[in-house]
Amino acid sequence: MGSARRLVFACLAATLVVGCQRAAPPSATTRGAPAPGGTVVVGLLGDLQSWNPYLAEDEDSYQILRLVYPSLAIEQTDYRTHPPAFAPDLATSWEWSEDHLALTFHLNPKATWSDGVPVTSEDVVFTWRTQTAPDLGWPYASSKDSIDDVEAVDPATVRFHYSRVYPYQLMDANDGVIVPAHRWSQIPYGRWRDTDWRQLALAAGPFRIASHEPQQQITLERNPTYWRAGRPYLDRLVFRIVPSRSSLLTQLLTGDVDLLENVPPEDAERVRDAPDLHLIVFPDRGYSQIRWNLRRPPLDDVRVRRALSEAIDRRLIVDVVYDGFARPSLGPVLSDMWAFDTHLEPVPHDPADARRLLAEAGWRDSDGDGVLDRDGQPLSLELLTNAESELRQDTCLLVQEDLAGVGIQAEPRFVEWGTLLARERKGDFDGIISRWIEPTMVDLWEVWHSAAPGEPTLNSTGYANPEVDQLLGQIDEATTFSAQKPLLDRVQQLIVADQPYTFLVETMALVGLNDRVHGADINDAGPYFNVDQWYVNTEPQ
């Protein structure tokens, strides 16, 4: 099994969501020379969970903490065209041992914590110990499964020792930010959750903490000890916490907030038409799908599943539900990723063929009521989705109409997120409309490998194809990306042929940005990817 099965499901409904994207060109306008100073205000739905990155579990917190704590390297946004590259950050360079089982990082000698103490290899070792400490239980610890040891060679050199060779070794070493050993290592992990980390936080990234008013505002200010001279340009980065999406949009439109992620598609025009704002759009690594329950007849029949997929018009969903801010989804790998099989045959929208397939499977409208039946039973399905997401509910209604067109009776049911998850885990569903956000690592195991009963898995459909299982095992053992690629292609072909999901659409992130902010490259690596290069010419309103 791969060390990190991070294909995840993102779905915390419509309420949360963090847009991610692709290698988009620098999106903001660049006017004049960057001038130091100024403040940028970001609108946030939730508060920072903790100033300790190993106690903060959500994506928003992680994105903010990355501005305060350093990383060894920075993952680049080129992972769509080839496996992701990394740029130096705390580590100025790195090299591999001959057997590729040891990776040595050379740390930037200029890097210091905001109390003046240098950032050293001891901090990196302490960070790894923290990440893997059983009594702390960091939920992302699986990325360290193949790292046996981290060794401080000298204060500026640190070496990672691996138990095996695989393509994502650097990504796994780099996962998680570096924290200060000299300040934190005296506190036993068992006491971490009762510790006030605001007082103990130290910065070595571009910003440091200025103030934090819970439920109100997080203010970061330029870290004067940051090792990149002259950066960041901004004096302050302020996060205003506004717990309602509509209030956030209002504040973006009034200029109270400069940046807002996750603008709903129906509000895109308002942002685009506002004189001081521009809308940044990029694919967000998300795709929506209908997950069919393969344990339940007639969904165990591949002809029925294929008919369901052929009956649904994805283009209509893109145009009507997403206002064009999406594109049809073709398979389990995003269509613009390096690992995508470009020879994949997409399932067409073909209601006539859908009817033919259903007839072949024995479904006919014998009583003339417009609904297909077999052995006296109508072809009727429940379509489940979560009530928090209007996009998914609208999708559900369009799908219902498409399915009615081929004689399938679909009953939409909108339930609360927790209920949806509970029913999915129990296998108590026919079809679920949901969405995944893919990590930059291509790992199909969690969703597509057959799972033993009781094993934690994202394979809720009960999909089990021995050939897919075998191929996923081979992918896991492959030591290079080029060795993985043909195996990945074959897996995609098999999954698309089996249609355990009806792949619906690949979604896009919509970000609203005030024109006063310049130099911002907003992309799916995170909203603050190049924040040290942002600059403004005027203060916020």
Place this chain on the structure above:
Amino acid sequence: MPVRTSTSTSGTSTPSRSESHGRGAPSTRGAPAGEGSLRAGPTVVRRVLVRRLATLLPLAWLVVTLTFVVVHAAPGSYADTIDNPRLTPQGRALLMQRYGLDQPLLTQYLRWLGAVVTGDLGTSFLFQEPVSEVIGRALPPTALLAGTALFLDLVLGLVLALAAVRRPYGIVDRLTTVLALGLYGLPTFWLAGIAILVFAVWLGWLPPSHMHGIDADRLGAAARLADLVRHLLLPALTLGVVGAAATARYLRATLLDVQSSRWLLAARARGLSERRLLWVHTLRPALLPVITLLGLSLPLLVSGSVVVETVFSWPGTGRLLWWAAQARDVPLILGITLVGAVAVIVGNLAADLLYAAADPRARGDA
């Protein structure tokens, strides 16, 4: 012999309070809610006080236990609400373990209850801090907002009611009735949205949200206070105006009751001035039930308004509860519920005691 007030309501019913106010309509007119036996001597009052305080603990226990059951009856858990694409099923299992959510429910309940007995409300999942600190931080903003709103509620309500009863069923009365019922009928979230649209977006007079502007920490004390007042106005008015509508309807009814009383007739027959009749003989008895209203409003000062605090990003307990519920932060939900339950019980008790102190009939010495 004490003179009983007539309980006829001139055909007007008391509107019940909205959820966001957290207080119900008083159960009686011209008499304290509940404990009729408070209309007796100080010894009885003491006995009742002891009895009521003794019910505090079991009641609070019952409320939090029911909350615990309800929270856990809903599917899903804190680990399900984490929005992070990097979280794997194994990571989710680790999270469940980290927060003890993998334990049997009874174990979780007993563990929580055992800690509460020692004064420990647990650690919030969402804030990674002791629940008591998180709630303690949210209480002052809630008390400020709710206190201001309550003040506006009573003052505006009284003014409207007085205007209405000057000529019952006259044009002013009808207009205030329409205004009060109209305001009362509006959903608070809608009113809040409109207030933001008009005063913050269109007119730009007041800030749309938060307790302070982004530069508040750079301001001097006076400027910071002015900044706070500017931010307080919209949410306090939204909350206060809706409350005032209900208060006005309520006071109008009690004022009309008093106006038809025999003692007022007697006072008028003695040739007292209209002004004296109003301020001494009408207003004083009519305002007595306001004490009950106040007592019932006390919990609002602690539990806050979920809707108004959320819409205006006000950092109080109401918003905290909304947040905790969204994230299934069980210790925080239980902590807020416990504090709210105690506030309701204490508020009711305080109202009864105050009433007993203020009303000579209730003291039994009239």
